[in-house]
Amino acid sequence: MWRFELTLLIAIPLYSWGQGVPQSNKVTSFGANNTSAIRALLIFSRAQKIPLGIIVTDQRLCTTEVNYSGQGDVASIVSGVVAQVPGYTTKPRGETILVLPSTLPPATKQFLGLVDQHFEIKENVQTLVAILWMHVRSLLHPDEGTALSVLSSPDEKTLEINANMESVEQILNRIAILSRGVWILKPLPDSIHKIGTETPFLFFSELGSSAPESANLCAPI
Amino acid sequence: MSWHQSVPTSEVQDANSSTNHQLFVVRCPLLRRIPVGGSAGGGGQFATVTGLGSGTTAIMASVSNPFGNCRISPSANVTVQVPTASKITQTLSSHSISKGSSPCGAGQGGWTRQVQKIVTDQNGSNIVLGGQNLSEVVTIGTPNNLGINGTQTGTAVTNASGNFNDTFFVCSAACPGSSGQTNATQKISDTLPSGSGPYSLSPNTLIYKCTGITVNGL
Numbered sequence: 249m250w251r252f253e254l255t256l257l258i259a260i261p262l263y264s265w266g267q268g269v270p271q272s273n274k275v276t277s278f279g280a281n282n283t284s285a286i287r288a289l290l291i292f293s294r295a296q297k298i299p300l301g302i303i304v305t306d307q308r309l310c311t312t313e314v315n316y317s318g319q320g321d322v323a324s325i326v327s328g329v330v331a332q333v334p335g336y337t338t339k340p341r342g343e344t345i346l347v348l349p350s351t352l353p354p355a356t357k358q359f360l361g362l363v364d365q366h367f368e369i370k371e372n373v374q375t376l377v378a379i380l381w382m383h384v385r386s387l388l389h390p391d392e393g394t395a396l397s398v399l400s401s402p403d404e405k406t407l408e409i410n411a412n413m414e415s416v417e418q419i420l421n422r423i424a425i426l427s428r429g430v431w432i433l434k435p436l437p438d439s440i441h442k443i444g445t446e447t448p449f450l451f452f453s454e455l456g457s458s459a460p461e462s463a464n465l466c467a468p469i
Numbered sequence: 470m471s472w473h474q475s476v477p478t479s480e481v482q483d484a485n486s487s488t489n490h491q492l493f494v495v496r497c498p499l500l501r502r503i504p505v506g507g508s509a510g511g512g513g514q515f516a517t518v519t520g521l522g523s524g525t526t527a528i529m530a531s532v533s534n535p536f537g538n539c540r541i542s543p544s545a546n547v548t549v550q551v552p553t554a555s556k557i558t559q560t561l562s563s564h565s566i567s568k569g570s571s572p573c574g575a576g577q578g579g580w581t582r583q584v585q586k587i588v589t590d591q592n593g594s595n596i597v598l599g600g601q602n603l604s605e606v607v608t609i610g611t612p613n614n615l616g617i618n619g620t621q622t623g624t625a626v627t628n629a630s631g632n633f634n635d636t637f638f639v640c641s642a643a644c645p646g647s648s649g650q651t652n653a654t655q656k657i658s659d660t661l662p663s664g665s666g667p668y669s670l671s672p673n674t675l676i677y678k679c680t681g682i683t684v685n686g687l
Contacts, residue, residue: 366569366571368571368572369571369572371572378621378622378623379571379572381621382572382619382638382640383575386574386575386640387574390574390575391616391642392619392642393615393641393644394639395615395617395619395653396621396622396638397607397622397635397636398621398622398635398636399622399623399624399625399633399634399657400623400625400636401633402632404634445620447621457624
């Protein structure tokens with residue numbers, strides 16, 4: 249279960265176009281008052297079960313407090329929140345809405361574009377994210393091994409992904425869509441080869457999270 | 470009406486008073502489980518039981534529900550359970566991962582094992598309590614023949630039976646050929662549903678090999 253401190257939250261689905269219509273077209277309302285932009289996005293995604301990808305390259309998403317009140321489709325609400333953060337924008341990626349800076353640092357672009365030959369896993373969200381990081385590490389540091397010990401609840405739902413030659417961003421989006429959750433990429437160093445052992449991406453969803461809710465979401469790795 | 474039995478299910482240390490507060494569950498004749506409390510050697514209405522440490526303590530408790538009033542017999546003895554360690558209750562799966570096969574990345578092979586565990590008390594008895602929040606820290610030690618330079622961990626909430634899962638993987642370019650091993654220490658912290666804790670459970674010794682993963686030698 250994930251909870252966030254919320255100053256004000258109103259997220260009521262008003263009307264759905266029905267099956268087959270992308271979630272981003274769902275009409276709803278949302279209110280946030282003096283809440284950091286990234287927390288507001290997480291709260292909105294959780295309430296509406298909207299898959300989001302948030303690329304953090306600096307502190308602005310955490311330090312900018314937003315005020316928002318309105319209704320519309322979820323894409324316009326996300327855009328309305330992000331528009332209050334200088335230098336950030338949104339882009340649709342299939343069923344996922346990406347929140348990203350207008351200018352993407354080269355290392356971030358390179359990291360998200362890393363291609364995994366084969367990612368075939370059926371696990372809970374925590375373990376999926378841990379294994380994805382293990383795969384990325386094998387690309388960045390092929391001579392270094394990784395050990396996992398992932399505690400989980402026996403009742404956690406498992407998700408199945410079978411991806412071939414897909415990028416890190418595509419796999420993160422797949423997990424977000426399946427779990428109706430949010431992935432967050434933390435600020436990276438200026439070279440992907442300087443990335444150490446700390447997982448650079450976090451994941452939050454109703455089905456499980458890869459980090460505590462109190463984690464500093466904008467801290468560089 | 471009278472209680473069929475009292476079942477202590479959790480105990481927390483109060484850092485301020487150095488006494489123990491215990492939440493437990495008792496069962497009415499109609500088999501409705503109702504969380505209640507009592508006080509050691511005392512009686513009356515309660516939210517918590519107060520004892521003087523782990524072991525046994527005498528309690529009295531009463532509670533009302535829509536089915537009537539229930540009462541624990543005076544001076545009923547209950548065991549105060551302190552989260553102390555964890556143990557494997559069963560292995561759910563255990564198998565090798567061939568080189569380049571998922572879930573290992575390109576050029577690496579290894580082993581995976583999934584086990585079910587339960588938290589145990591100071592006497593080695595199972596703590597059958599849902600809602601315990603568990604987190605862990607894994608530290609790589611020596612030897613480290615598999616060249617491990619990164620660990621991944623998770624968090625869990627126990628189910629109604631007190632169980633949680635632990636999934637282990639090791640992926641290394643040294644596998645499957647190496648006969649070496651990497652030792653690690655797993656420290657699990659347990660926070661009870663009441664919010665008390667965290668209790669640091671006895672550390673587990675993990676041994677990762679290309680041919681298996683053991684916890685405390687098992």
